[in-house]
Amino acid sequence: MLGQRLKSLRLGRRLSLRELAELTGTSASFISQLERGLTGASTASLNQMASALGVSVAMLFEDSAAGQRGVLLRSERPSLPPSDGCRKMLLSRPPLSDMEVYVGEFEIGGSTGPALYTHGDAHEMLVVLRGIVEVSLGDVRHVLEEGDSIEYATSTAHRSENIGSGRAEVMWIIAPPTSMRAELDQYRAWKPLAAR
Structure with missing residues (x-):
């Protein structure tokens, strides 16, 4: 997809x-x-x-067919092909336009990539759902375990890596979305079938 x-x-x-x-x-x-x-x-x-x-x-x-229902089953999450031992899946869909929410599944040693990166000028929160994850913010490293969270600006160079002995899972919440406002207009027009 x-x-x-x-x-x-x-x-x-x-x-x-x-x-x-x-x-x-x-x-x-x-x-x-x-x-x-x-x-x-x-x-x-x-x-x-x-x-x-x-x-x-x-x-x-984006999958236009997925936006036709208010329920998103785990098996139907839009997903990127795994890269660097991490698979990223989108959870937020229309009508959510004020934030982006993703889940990431990390293999042992998996990461968001080999280098620190930035994206836009927004606020990001990472919540560890399972495992042990090291979050690097510039030169500072934070080790987080299940239930721990960290907040930072998306303009701060960052990277996440599973440093535990098993799989890890995290949730990213980004507000406002690091996207173009015009691109989000179509989300605002979406209505679940139950509301039509």
């Missing part, structure tokens, strides 16, 4: 693989593989692509 959405957005903006690669600091072959579902992308790479395309990371996950 991510690959198809990425390709659709790229073509809709009349960008070649090479042009998007230049805008994101990646290679055309990487983007081609991502569009075909042959590889995953780090959170930092996804933020760069979303920014270059003028959308939020949430918009890369």
Whole structure:
């Protein structure tokens, strides 16, 4: 789903693989593989692509059929292909437009990517749902266990890594969304079937 959405957005903006690669600091072959579902992308790479395309990371996950119900089953969560031992899934959907909510599942040693990254100028909270996670904010590292949380600005360079002996799961809550306001207008118009 991510690959198809990425390709659709790229073509809709009349960008070649090479042009998007230049805008994101990646290679055309990487983007081609991502569009075909042959590889995953780090959170930092996804933020760069979303920014270059003028959308939020949430918009890369968008599935218009999923927005037809108010219930999101675990098995139907929009998900990115695993990258760096982390799989990121979108929980927030229309009509939520004031925040983005994601769940991340980390394999042992999995992380959000090899480097610290930033995205937008918003407030982010990470809650550890399971396992032990190290959150780096610049040069400062924080070790968090199940039930612990941390808050920071998305403009602060950050990274998360599972340092425990088992799988880890976290929830990210970002407010306001690190996306373009115009892209969120369609979320505001969405109504669950029960409200129609």
